[in-house]
């Protein structure tokens with residue numbers, strides 16, 4: 001099964017992706033995770049994209065296509081994948097459709113998650129991530145105090161750098177979140193409509209509990 005999940009930042013793509021991966025066994029490919037990993041590793045790619053990413057802007061399409069072509073050449077994707085965060089612009093969507101056409105492949109479902117902007121700002125302003133397992137959680141669940149260890153994997157420090165186990169993303173400030181929402185509306189939604197011309201696309205209401213949203217997704221998969 002080949003799936004794409006799209007939606008504004010903070011709508012719950014990452015959380016729902018974990019559930020989809022568990023249910024279907026496809027490989028989760030998050031371009032945001034790949035790029036953050038590149039920044040952490042201090043690689044040439046990481047250094048070149050750090051400022052753009054922290055400002056909430058998109059990295060250039062040609063660079064993103066190189067990253068994706070490399071990732072999709074690995075053996076683990078042959079049985080299927082869930083793309084989370086790609087394609088994000090009309091140019092990426094068109095290039096991706098072309099690549100799939102050339103190798104005679106298709107996408108089974110495109111899921112577009114939606115939620116109102118104010119709800120997204122509320123969610124993201126409290127979002128924290130584990131440096132070890134990448135699990136995402138919200139400070140609201142911990143009385144707004146950052147826990148000293150990750151409740152998912154038990155990690156209590158960043159092994160390599162001695163930093164806190166959990167961190168707030170540099171692009172999760174209110175101004176940057178609002179900018180990323182604008183980028184989503186202007187660039188990523190038009191990319192979704194390009195995909196819709198070729199593949200079955202479903203809009204998913206992202207409001208409600210994780211289980212409620214997961215149920216909506218299950219019903220269209």
Ligand code: AMP
Nearest residue numbers: 031032053056057058059064085086088
């Ligand atoms: P995400 O974790 O999906 O919210 O992505 C975080 C950031 O990574 C975005 O704000 C962009 O700076 C960058 N990024 C992720 N995927 C893409 C993509 N397909 N095209 C361009 N930039 C991307």
